[in-house]
């Protein structure tokens with residue numbers, strides 16, 4: 330595997346404010362890498378260091394084999410040509426048509442009119458917006474604008490696409506469409522994509538690996554499947570819970586309690602943790618009845634995982650035994 334973007338002990342301060350602190354990252358060619366964090370965690374600073382819109386205060390940033398940390402401005406031009414960017418607010422030129430927006434970076438790069446027309450036509454076709462070629466940005470929906478944004482970012486054939494909160498302004502359905510488009514960009518053109526987001530659902534839908542950023546530090550990173558299956562840090566656990574409806578929210582729990590007076594447990598479900606075998610014997614072996622009262626299961630690549638909250642009704646000692654056996658199979662939390 331080839332490393333395309335590498336951060337070695339990168340720090341960035343603005344005046345007295347530390348935006349990034351000792352960040353090590355390694356993004357491989359061909360992957361979709363997500364960086365997730367709350368507002369102020371340092372995500373935008375991280376992206377801006379990748380295309381040298383900001384310079385690191387300490388450490389080194391390498392892009393496609395070149396150390397860009399202190400590269401002179403004139404040589405950065407070449408590096409930036411290999412990087413496309415997609416923004417939350419689309420950043421389209423309002424005075425130009427869809428065609429004109431996508432053609433713009435090609436014009437700047439000195440392409441001939443004929444080459445530009447051929448390339449733009451190709452790109453509009455790829456993102457599925459050919460019928461809007463002569464519309465202006467104000468006449469487009471958010472999802473359509475972002476398709477144009479993606480076409481424009483791809484115009485000069487970059488190896489890397491940086492998507493900074495590219496779906497944050499979109500509704501869930503449109504978000505799904507844009508994420509599927511980014512996935513096609515990755516698969517069909519082999520473009521390496523860095524997705525900056527504060528939504529774990531986005532990470533689940535498209536990323537191969539993820540880094541969790543908090544207060545300017547990477548607190549956890551790894552393959553998305555592993556991070557979802559076994560998050561270590563509190564912040565990561567909370568991000569994972571936003572996707573999984575892990576435990577009932579306090580309000581929901583109160584309502585569940587009114588209808589289900591028995592003992593309540595939340596159990597983690599995943600393909601490698603088979604709680605079904607234990608539950609199938611709940612009645613016959615433990616003399617405990619159970620009911621599913623909350624939860625959800627999601628797909629992640631080829632596996633599914635999630636959590637279920639169960640009401641267990643029976644003698645206390647029997648319920649204890651059942652919980653102990655469930656615990657041997659997976660993570661189980663009894664709700665007070």
Ligand SMILES: Nc1ncnc2c1ncn2[C@@H]1O[C@H](COP(=O)(O)OP(=O)(O)OP(=O)(O)O)[C@@H](O)[C@H]1O
Nearest residue numbers: 343346347348366367368369370371372373374375
């Ligand atoms: N140009 C700047 N001048 C001063 N402080 C800055 C500058 N840019 C970022 N910061 C500070 O650095 C920290 C990280 O900011 P950054 O914008 O990278 O976070 P973020 O995770 O992208 O947040 P958001 O999701 O809200 O955009 C914050 O404390 C921010 O106030």
